[in-house]
Amino acid sequence: MKWSKLIAASAVMAGIFAVLPARKAAAQGKAQLSDERFKNIKVLKGIPLDDFMGTMGVMTSSLAFDCSDCHTGAGTDTVDWAADTPRKVTARRMVTMVGEINKNYFRGRQVVTCYSCHHGRDKPATTNSIENVYGPPPTDQDDAFGQAEGQPPAEQILDHYLKALGGEQKVAAIKSWVAKGESVGFGGLGNEAIVTLSAKFPDQRTLKIDYANAPGRGDTTRAYDGKVGWLRTPMNVLGEFELSGGELDGTRLDALMSFPGQIKQVLKNLRVGLPATISDLPAPESQASKAQNVGIGQDKLVDVVQGDGDNGMLVTMYFDHESGLLLRTARYAKSPIGRVLTQVDTTDYRDVNGVKFPFRITFAWFNGRDAIRLNDIKTNVAIDPAVFGKPAPLKSSGAN
Ligand code: HEC
Ligand code: HEC
Numbered sequence: 343m344k345w346s347k348l349i350a351a352s353a354v355m356a357g358i359f360a361v362l363p364a365r366k367a368a369a370q371g372k373a374q375l376s377d378e379r380f381k382n383i384k385v386l387k388g389i390p391l392d393d394f395m396g397t398m399g400v401m402t403s404s405l406a407f408d409c410s411d412c413h414t415g416a417g418t419d420t421v422d423w424a425a426d427t428p429r430k431v432t433a434r435r436m437v438t439m440v441g442e443i444n445k446n447y448f449r450g451r452q453v454v455t456c457y458s459c460h461h462g463r464d465k466p467a468t469t470n471s472i473e474n475v476y477g478p479p480p481t482d483q484d485d486a487f488g489q490a491e492g493q494p495p496a497e498q499i500l501d502h503y504l505k506a507l508g509g510e511q512k513v514a515a516i517k518s519w520v521a522k523g524e525s526v527g528f529g530g531l532g533n534e535a536i537v538t539l540s541a542k543f544p545d546q547r548t549l550k551i552d553y554a555n556a557p558g559r560g561d562t563t564r565a566y567d568g569k570v571g572w573l574r575t576p577m578n579v580l581g582e583f584e585l586s587g588g589e590l591d592g593t594r595l596d597a598l599m600s601f602p603g604q605i606k607q608v609l610k611n612l613r614v615g616l617p618a619t620i621s622d623l624p625a626p627e628s629q630a631s632k633a634q635n636v637g638i639g640q641d642k643l644v645d646v647v648q649g650d651g652d653n654g655m656l657v658t659m660y661f662d663h664e665s666g667l668l669l670r671t672a673r674y675a676k677s678p679i680g681r682v683l684t685q686v687d688t689t690d691y692r693d694v695n696g697v698k699f700p701f702r703i704t705f706a707w708f709n710g711r712d713a714i715r716l717n718d719i720k721t722n723v724a725i726d727p728a729v730f731g732k733p734a735p736l737k738s739s740g741a742n
Contacts (some may be wrong), residue, residue: 373586382424385437386678390587393571393581396675396682399708401433404456404680405464411523422578439630440632440679442636455680485674485681486656487648489613497610499661500605506666507602514603516697518720523701523716525551537714539703544568545602546730547597551712563711566593567730574733582733588675588682591652595673596686602668609649609657620644620660620670623687623706625713635718636690636702656681665697667691683708694719 376394377383386397402409436456445453459466460531462571463719482593506509518541525535536552551562553576560576574582585593622637638698644660651657651673654660654683660670668688684707690701 348600370633373584379580379583380424382426387433389678390585391583392585392589393422393587393675393677393682396586396588396677396708397437397582397679399682401455402460402675403708404460405465406462411464431662437679447601452676452680457680460559487613487615490616493614493616496614496649497606499520499645499647499666500612501613502659502666503668504602506698510603510691512696513601516601518723518725519600519694519699519721520725521699521716521719521722523714523718526713526715537716539714539716540725540729541597542725542730543601545594545597546592547600548730561733563733564593565730565733566590566597567727568597570732582735588653588655588677591655592673592675592684595651595655595657599671605649605659609651612647612649613660615646615648618644618646618660622644623685623711638687638689642669644669667692668700695721697721 345374374391375387376389379391380394386394398409401407401412405411410428412433413421413423414425414427415421416423440454440456443636444450444452448454452560461467501510504513507513514571520538520541521537523537523539525537534555536554538550538552539548541547542552545568546566548563548565551581553559553561561574562576563572563574563582571585572582573580573585573588573589573593595608598604607623619641620638621642643663645663646658646660648656648658654676656674658672658674659668661667661674662669670685670687672683672685674683684705687704687706688702690700690702691698692701697715699719701716701719703716704713705714
């Protein structure tokens, strides 16, 4: 192993990641950067648009805020994202502060983030309570971990997974698949939208959500053609754009993991943490899967495997200890102010020509989630290459 690789590996083990990611795709040109697209950018300059939106998610989730807590009229037609509000000005100062703390006290490792202090509050708590001192320990966990003592090698858990899916050979024989279903939305929005998920070996994938019941709304498309990725979301700040930051790495990972035989090659430095228990995300009635008994359920015992993806992305996979199936994939992408977490739950596995596929997918990130219920999957079908390409432009683009 090369020294540089060794150092990178041990850096990840120690939970270290550099403050500003160098982005190949962004440097190559086409994709826009934050200060090229937006009007009033002073501290989060020169970063990919997806990473910029990621930083907004880090701020929102760390302080348990809505966009409208810092932005005038967010969530209405009269939103003015560029206008400065007192909280926005404070947040800017905090971005600079976080950068300086990491630079001056942690040798540039990004260990202090908005969440380090805020923990879901607008003003961080200053004094611990006696209840906490004598109460149960906090449930916060480290993002990154090393191989835990007494745990099996990652290969063993991944092999168990492939076996549970139907066996390595059968899994490897699938070179494309198309799944159809519906979006069960979040809080009513996106309800009954038609979902098509297309994947082609080794690394192409497109998710399309068609809002059939909302004429004029258009569709949500997340496409990756093996090199370039696009995200198009109606009623959203950016409308549609080419991915070039953490979302590009994440979308590529989703594509590669659509063919699970590749996981061992795709993720580096695979390691197994301590077993854990995970539960369904708290969900509104429209998404609650308990009733149909097709979700993760509560306190499910899982084997936890972590690996390193592209550009410092951390990927943690949670496998059902009993069945061996993959129930959750959490990926952490870099941003200048903290990691941007995306979590994909995959449950309700059913047999399709001898290979198990998840028929329930919940895709959750800091600013929202999509829950999908599939009803039909066809394997080894021809897919028009245009499906994975740039989506057609939105008819009427979002605000800004
Ligand atoms: C804690 C405060 C805070 C929250 C919450 C927040 N933002 Fe921001 N936002 C900022 C700051 C600060 C900037 C300016 C960054 C800079 O100057 O580099 C900004 C800038 C922006 C811009 C660029 C505007 C322009 O044209 O200059 C957009 C778009 C934006 N935010 C969208 C969002 C969205 C969408 C959300 C909710 C998901 C959100 N923000 C939540 C603080 C916040
Ligand atoms: C080192 C700890 C620390 C970190 C890290 C930190 N903050 Fe703060 N933040 C504070 C404290 C303390 C206050 C309250 C200050 C006061 O009351 O005068 C505060 C206040 C704020 C407020 C004003 C809240 C209100 O409603 O009055 C915003 C907005 C904010 N922080 C955003 C952020 C963002 C965004 C980040 C990450 C880029 C961040 N903070 C990181 C300590 C921190």
